Amino acid sequence: MHELIEKLCLEFSNKILDEMADAAELNIKESRLAFSTDSYVVRPLFFPGGDIGKLAVFGTVNDISMRGAKPLFLSLAFILEEGMEIAALEKIARSIGKAAGRARVRVVTGDIKVVEKGAADKIFINTSGIGVITGPVGVKAKAGDAIIINGAIAEHGMAILNAREGLGFISGIKSDSTNLNFEVEKCLRASRNISVMRDPTRGGLATTLNEIAKTSDLGIEIYEKEIPVKRSVKKMCDILGLDPLYIANEGKFVAFATRKDAPRIKRAMGRGSRVIGHVVSEHEGEVYLRTKLGSSRVLPALERDQLPRIC
Amino acid sequence: MHELIEKLCLEFSNKILDEMADAAELNIKESRLAFSTDSYVVRPLFFPGGDIGKLAVFGTVNDISMRGAKPLFLSLAFILEEGMEIAALEKIARSIGKAAGRARVRVVTGDIKVVEKGAADKIFINTSGIGVITGPVGVKAKAGDAIIINGAIAEHGMAILNAREGLGFISGIKSDSTNLNFEVEKCLRASRNISVMRDPTRGGLATTLNEIAKTSDLGIEIYEKEIPVKRSVKKMCDILGLDPLYIANEGKFVAFATRKDAPRIKRAMGRGSRVIGHVVSEHEGEVYLRTKLGSSRVLPALERDQLPRIC
Numbered sequence: 147m148h149e150l151i152e153k154l155c156l157e158f159s160n161k162i163l164d165e166m167a168d169a170a171e172l173n174i175k176e177s178r179l180a181f182s183t184d185s186y187v188v189r190p191l192f193f194p195g196g197d198i199g200k201l202a203v204f205g206t207v208n209d210i211s212m213r214g215a216k217p218l219f220l221s222l223a224f225i226l227e228e229g230m231e232i233a234a235l236e237k238i239a240r241s242i243g244k245a246a247g248r249a250r251v252r253v254v255t256g257d258i259k260v261v262e263k264g265a266a267d268k269i270f271i272n273t274s275g276i277g278v279i280t281g282p283v284g285v286k287a288k289a290g291d292a293i294i295i296n297g298a299i300a301e302h303g304m305a306i307l308n309a310r311e312g313l314g315f316i317s318g319i320k321s322d323s324t325n326l327n328f329e330v331e332k333c334l335r336a337s338r339n340i341s342v343m344r345d346p347t348r349g350g351l352a353t354t355l356n357e358i359a360k361t362s363d364l365g366i367e368i369y370e371k372e373i374p375v376k377r378s379v380k381k382m383c384d385i386l387g388l389d390p391l392y393i394a395n396e397g398k399f400v401a402f403a404t405r406k407d408a409p410r411i412k413r414a415m416g417r418g419s420r421v422i423g424h425v426v427s428e429h430e431g432e433v434y435l436r437t438k439l440g441s442s443r444v445l446p447a448l449e450r451d452q453l454p455r456i457c
Numbered sequence: 458m459h460e461l462i463e464k465l466c467l468e469f470s471n472k473i474l475d476e477m478a479d480a481a482e483l484n485i486k487e488s489r490l491a492f493s494t495d496s497y498v499v500r501p502l503f504f505p506g507g508d509i510g511k512l513a514v515f516g517t518v519n520d521i522s523m524r525g526a527k528p529l530f531l532s533l534a535f536i537l538e539e540g541m542e543i544a545a546l547e548k549i550a551r552s553i554g555k556a557a558g559r560a561r562v563r564v565v566t567g568d569i570k571v572v573e574k575g576a577a578d579k580i581f582i583n584t585s586g587i588g589v590i591t592g593p594v595g596v597k598a599k600a601g602d603a604i605i606i607n608g609a610i611a612e613h614g615m616a617i618l619n620a621r622e623g624l625g626f627i628s629g630i631k632s633d634s635t636n637l638n639f640e641v642e643k644c645l646r647a648s649r650n651i652s653v654m655r656d657p658t659r660g661g662l663a664t665t666l667n668e669i670a671k672t673s674d675l676g677i678e679i680y681e682k683e684i685p686v687k688r689s690v691k692k693m694c695d696i697l698g699l700d701p702l703y704i705a706n707e708g709k710f711v712a713f714a715t716r717k718d719a720p721r722i723k724r725a726m727g728r729g730s731r732v733i734g735h736v737v738s739e740h741e742g743e744v745y746l747r748t749k750l751g752s753s754r755v756l757p758a759l760e761r762d763q764l765p766r767i768c
Contacts, residue, residue, distance in 0.1 A: 166672075167596045168520035168655065169493035169588070174485075182480035183532035183585055184568045187576075209479040221494035221585045225536070257495045261766060265498075267576040274494055274532045274585035277480070285478045344479065361477075455572060 151258060154235070157243035158222075162254040170254035172219055176278040180215035182206055183274040189455045191234060191268065193309040195301075195321030198271055199241035201396060201457055204325045205347070206275040207249045211330040212343045212399065214281025217249065221274045223257040227266040238269065249325035251275065281334040287362040288341045291425040292408035294401050296329060297322070297418035298374040299351050303393035304382050306456055319378050322397035329415060330399070336414035337407035345399040347457055349448040352391040354400065355423075355433045356447035366433045368423030368445070391435075392448050394456045462569060465546070468554035469533075473565040481565035483530055487589040491526035493517055494585040500766045502545060502579065504620040506612075506631030510552035512707060512768055513582040515636045516658070518560045522641040523654045523710065525592025528560065532585045534568040538577040549580065560636035562586065592645040598673040599652045602736040603719035605712050607640060608633070608729035609685040610662050614704035615693050617767055630689050633708035640726060641710070647725035648718035656710040658768055660759045663702040665711065666734075666744045667758035677744045679734030679756070702746075703759050705767045 155163060162170050186202040203220065210217040222242065226235070246253055301322040308319055326345065333340060342362075346354035351373070359366045375383075375390045383390045401411050402425065412419045433445040466474060473481050497513040514531065521528040533553065537546070557564055612633040619630055637656065644651060653673075657665035662684070670677045686694075686701045694701045712722050713736065723730045744756040 165596050167524060169491040169524040169526065169586075171524060171590060172490040172492055173488055174490055175488050177484055177486050179483040179485055179587075180480040181483055181530060181532060181587060182566050183534045183583070185534045185536050185570045185583060187536060187570045187572050213478060213480040213482060215480065219492060221492060223494045223496045223583050223585075225496050225498060225581055255493050259496045259498045259766075261498050261578065264575075265578040266581070267572065270536055270577075270581065272494070272496060272534050272583040272585075274534075274583075275480075276490075276492060276587065279482060285476050455570075 150232070154239040157239040158246050158253040160252045160254070162252065172254065174278065178279040180210045180213040180277040180279050182209040183272065184209060186271045186457060187455050188306065188457050190309055191238065193321060194305050194319065196323035197238060197241050198269065199238035200245045200323055202271040202273045203242055203245035203249060204323055204396065205457060206273040207251055208326045208345045210275045210277035211327040212345055213279060214283030214334060214343065215277035215279040216331065217251050217275050217277040217327055219254045219276045220246065220251050221255045222253045223272040224259070225266055225270040226258065226260045227268050228260055228263045230268050235269065245325070249327055281340065282338060283340055283343055285342055285361055287358050287364055287402040287425045289364055289425055289427045290405060291341055291402040292405045292421050293366070293368065293423045293425070294403065294408055294411050294415065295420055295422050296399055296415040298376045298379070299395055299398060300375060300379050300383065300390035300393035302396040303350070303453055303456055304379050307453060308382070319382065322395055324397035326397065326399050332414040333401055333411050336410040337403050339404040339407045340401050340411070342402045343399055346395050348394050350392040350394055352433065352445050353448045358402070359433050360431045363430050365426045365429035366423060367426055368433065368435055370435055370437045372420050372422045374418060374420055391445065396457065461543070465550040468550040469557050469564040471563045471565070473563065483565065485589065489590040491521045491524040491588040491590055493520040494583065495520060497582045497768055498766050499617065499768050501620050502549065504632060505616050507634035508549060508552050509580065509582055510549035511556045511634055513584045514553055514556035514560060515634055515707065516768060517584040517586040518562055519637045519656045521586050521588035522638040523656055524590060525594030525645060525654065526588035526590040527642065528562050528586050528588040528638055530565045530587045531557065531562050532566045533564045534583040535570070536577055536581040537569065537571045538579050539571055539574045541579050546580065556636070560638055592651065593649060594651055594654055596653055596672055598669050598675055598713040598736045600675055600736055600738045601716060602652055602713040603716045603732050604677070604679065604734045604736070605714065605719055605722050605726065606731055606733050607710055607726040609687045609690070610706055610709060611686060611690050611694065611701035611704035613707040614661070614764055614767055615690050618764060619693070630693065633706055635708035637708065637710050643725040644712055644722050647721040648714050650715040650718045651712050651722070653713045654710055657706050659705050661703040661705055663744065663756050664759045669713070670744050671742045674741050676737045676740035677734060678737055678747060679744065680747045681749045683731050683733045685729060685731055702756065707768065
């Protein structure tokens with residue numbers, strides 16, 4: 147066990163972690179910090195475009211980034227089922243190391259618990275993270291805000307479903323799992339008028355927009371024709387009767403900002419980004435979808451997850 | 458689900474948590490921080506002297522305190538098995554709220570994941586915590602240091618074993634689960650010469666002392682007759698053939714400090730505390746036990762846990 151821990155730790159070794167104390171000692175000069183936690187229980191552990199380890203790093207990196215913060219430090223806690231294959235565990239550890247390197251965050255403290263066979267499903271991972279807040283980003287949208295998204299939706303959820311069910315009838319769908327921190331940094335440099343940012347993970351874009359509408363006591367209007375969905379993803383959703391607006395993403399985010407700054411933010415986000423809607427003072431707490439046919443309908447919040455264990 | 462989350466959150470509500478953002482915004486003026494994480498998988502969920510919720514708060518509070526830090530903020534993440542009794546969950550949430558209140562820490566961010574029946578064992582909890590380092594406490598002991606403990610050992614492990622196996626032949630054994638942060642504060646006020654502090658949880662006092670001896674490249678000598686063990690705990694250990702030195706604690710800690718400051722630290726720890734040994738330059742990386750009979754033997758590190766799922 148001790149040897150295993152040491153071997154795993156080599157994948158994301160750094161001076162602070164290597165002290166192996168009960169708590170890591172950090173030095174952070176800035177006083178406004180973002181702090182976030184998430185557990186990852188995704189199945190299968192490995193899927194096209196990612197794995198549970200990559201997700202665990204980027205998921206928490208992104209939650210911190212959404213607060214207008216630069217993520218710096220992660221904690222990492224494994225719950226392992228007895229009998230979990232060591233090779234798979236090592237592969238996950240390598241993936242964590244690689245993801246942390248790419249996002250330029252350090253794993254500084256950790257924990258491993260082992261439970262008996264049957265008491266867990268192979269591996270669960272928790273990461274918590276600390277970042278330094280640099281932007282003036284809050285939790286509420288403002289009336290008149292434009293809503294900009296950085297790319298096509300529903301890829302993560304459909305990749306997981308495809309891998310899990312072995313459907314295989316549509317190929318080439320990969321999870322969009324990625325770290326958003328550098329993209330967020332660019333947006334914050336491009337505009338000081340971003341009121342809120344969010345990554346639409348579980349529940350998809352529709353659920354995230356509903357939460358923001360509710361928190362902000364404002365309405366949201368989005369335009370179906372502006373929402374980017376890749377052809378293969380659209381096709382798979384159509385066949386299965388799923389709405390891409392409710393499917394999880396792991397590398398997408400929406401920024402709410404003044405209309406004036408929208409083009410600048412779009413440019414900062416790069417190719418594939420779009421202005422998908424606006425915040426309005428009418429229909430408080432609700433999201434309206436203007437369909438391709440020109441009609442308008444309420445887009446409700448998701449009552450229950452379409453897919454369990456998506457992240 | 459949404460209603461359940463809101464109801465649970467009421468048990469530890471505060472302004473930061475209530476924003477319900479992806480990441481909490483914290484304001485911490487000090488720059489030296491301690492950061493720690495632990496998952497809790499203890500069985501049974503409720504036991505004499507505590508429950509998984511209390512353990513999850515105090516465990517992380519204590520890990521931070523051991524770094525000479527004042528714990529301030531916690532994250533809280535549940536992994537729930539579908540079908541987990543809501544009443545038990547609420548009881549655990551109440552216990553978390555009460556424990557956080559007692560330790561004066563705030564739960565500021567959280568996560569709940571639900572997995573299907575059979576994929577987990579009712580509930581697992583992860584807490585991560587942030588504290589402000591106030592003491593000059595490091596990770597290495599110094600030659601000549603006295604070792605002071607704040608009370609009797611092995612109560613948590615024996616309480617769990619008693620509750621789990623329904624042995625019931627010895628009554629009155631309770632987990633010592635408690636928050637150590639205020640006791641640590643007192644010690645830090647009493648002495649600026651504490652080199653290292655640790656709470657001997659999994660693996661017990663013997664394992665913790667071995668880790669410190671190894672990290673410090675020094676030897677440790679402890680005196681069996683000075684190590685406090687309650688009569689009922691000793692009796693249960695004797696019957697089961699277990700050594701209390703290897704049994705988990707959840708409310709004990711050892712402080713390593715100059716001999717000169719030892720009496721002051723003992724006083725700060727209060728009734729039940731004892732000087733149990735010293736750090737020596739000989740036998741590097743090893744712990745020696747001077748037995749009640751006057752003989753001396755190596756006290757090895759625990760190779761494997763005597764009891765699984767103890768915390």
